[in-house]
Amino acid sequence: MINLTKLLCSLTLVFLFGCSSSTDETTISPPINGPEYLTISADKTIFVVGETAIFTVIDDEDENITSQSVILVDGSAITANSFSPTGPGNYEIKATYQSVTSNKIYVRADPPVVLSSIEVSLSEPAVFIGGSVILSATAIYSDNTSVDITTVSEFYIDDVLITGNEFTGSEVGAFVVKSVYESITSSDVLVQVVDPSNLPTSFSKKAIVEDFTGTWCGYCPRVSYAASLLEDQTDKVFVVGVHNGDQMANSFGSQLENEYNITGFPTAYVDRNNTWTYPEPNNIDQALNAAQGTVGVGLAIESSLNENTLDMTIRTGFTENITDARLVVFVLEDGIIANQSNYTSYYGGASTIIDFEHNGVLRYAATDILGDATTSILGIHEQSFSVNLNSYGVSDSSNTGILAMLVDESGRVLLNAQYAASNESQDFD
Numbered sequence: 001m002i003n004l005t006k007l008l009c010s011l012t013l014v015f016l017f018g019c020s021s022s023t024d025e026t027t028i029s030p031p032i033n034g035p036e037y038l039t040i041s042a043d044k045t046i047f048v049v050g051e052t053a054i055f056t057v058i059d060d061e062d063e064n065i066t067s068q069s070v071i072l073v074d075g076s077a078i079t080a081n082s083f084s085p086t087g088p089g090n091y092e093i094k095a096t097y098q099s100v101t102s103n104k105i106y107v108r109a110d111p112p113v114v115l116s117s118i119e120v121s122l123s124e125p126a127v128f129i130g131g132s133v134i135l136s137a138t139a140i141y142s143d144n145t146s147v148d149i150t151t152v153s154e155f156y157i158d159d160v161l162i163t164g165n166e167f168t169g170s171e172v173g174a175f176v177v178k179s180v181y182e183s184i185t186s187s188d189v190l191v192q193v194v195d196p197s198n199l200p201t202s203f204s205k206k207a208i209v210e211d212f213t214g215t216w217c218g219y220c221p222r223v224s225y226a227a228s229l230l231e232d233q234t235d236k237v238f239v240v241g242v243h244n245g246d247q248m249a250n251s252f253g254s255q256l257e258n259e260y261n262i263t264g265f266p267t268a269y270v271d272r273n274n275t276w277t278y279p280e281p282n283n284i285d286q287a288l289n290a291a292q293g294t295v296g297v298g299l300a301i302e303s304s305l306n307e308n309t310l311d312m313t314i315r316t317g318f319t320e321n322i323t324d325a326r327l328v329v330f331v332l333e334d335g336i337i338a339n340q341s342n343y344t345s346y347y348g349g350a351s352t353i354i355d356f357e358h359n360g361v362l363r364y365a366a367t368d369i370l371g372d373a374t375t376s377i378l379g380i381h382e383q384s385f386s387v388n389l390n391s392y393g394v395s396d397s398s399n400t401g402i403l404a405m406l407v408d409e410s411g412r413v414l415l416n417a418q419y420a421a422s423n424e425s426q427d428f429d
Helices: 002-019 221-233 251-260 284-290
Strands: 038-042 046-048 053-059 070-073 089-097 105-110 115-122 126-128 132-141 146-148 154-157 166-168 173-181 189-194 207-213 237-243 267-270 297-306 309-318 326-333 336-341 352-358 361-365 379-388 400-407 414-421
Touching: 038 089, 038 105, 053 089, 115 173, 115 189, 132 173, 207 221, 207 251, 207 284, 207 414, 221 237, 221 284, 221 352, 237 251, 237 284, 237 326, 251 361, 267 284, 297 400, 297 414, 309 326, 309 400, 326 379
Parallel strands: 046 105, 126 189, 207 237, 237 361
Antiparallel strands: 038 053, 070 089, 089 105, 115 132, 132 146, 132 166, 154 173, 173 189, 207 267, 297 309, 309 379, 326 361, 326 400, 336 352, 400 414
């Protein structure tokens, strides 16, 4: 019985092993020893030199393995997981754990923000004696931000520390203002103190008319006639003849035409910014009204004519501080005789006006036609010019005169004007 039992067991084992095949075998994969991927992140990607960035490494099982990882900055391993750069720049960050490398991230370290400079400013660049100026200070930082530091700054007038930030001018002169904050000193700024007795209380407002014309232009006598009506009624409107296409044309006139975008003749402007309304002889009030009242800016002219050399001194006066005023200086010539085409009924209605007298003809601009930058703060200021009139086609130097204008920063708005014949002077009025 025992032998039979052993035999049955042996047969059973043979059957079991004989019925298996290679296709029925199950393959068991060896266990994975590490993560498939890593993710590195930073608590900040933009910071300032001196600050620290903290990195974190997470594996594919969402486990924090930062302390077990090696973190590399630009390919070099760092200690732990914090990075404090010693200089500004862009840095590449990645991590490794076992044989796995993380994604790359980039951080930027900017230079530290430091105080670069101090700017001091004035409520007014000039005052009369007894007037006050409020001083302000602004800190400018290396990142181009600015902060008002008036209340924490020290202010000096001519190197003498003052209390607070208000300066009262007790005597005439130019005074140096500066401020100091955190051992940094601002650039110097000048404040002017002016004696009011040297200035008129106000200036008579003058006007100008710039007449774009030509001897070939048959309708242009209409504006010439309107100009003659103005001259009969006032000496406060100055007319400039800007010629085109004739013997009186020049580059200065061409520049004015371009700036005014002149497309037809005649065209005339009052005070540079208003077209003289057609028909001009019926609208002389437009020019007369522009020369009314008083303003806070004025001009005076002194000149001397030595044969054909004209020396000019222009004084500008301001009873108020003006921002970015510009000075225009023209030399004009009167009494130029040339035939004039005429399609109008004026001057007898002749189709050609023989020996027509052209006055106020633009011959020379001592400045840009839209003006040169000029000092325009409270007080009186002076500029000088000289020109050889022979070089600019002047027929008779003794018939010339100087027109000086103060205009705004655009050059197209008249603030005031003054005229004086050559070799004569015209004071403020």
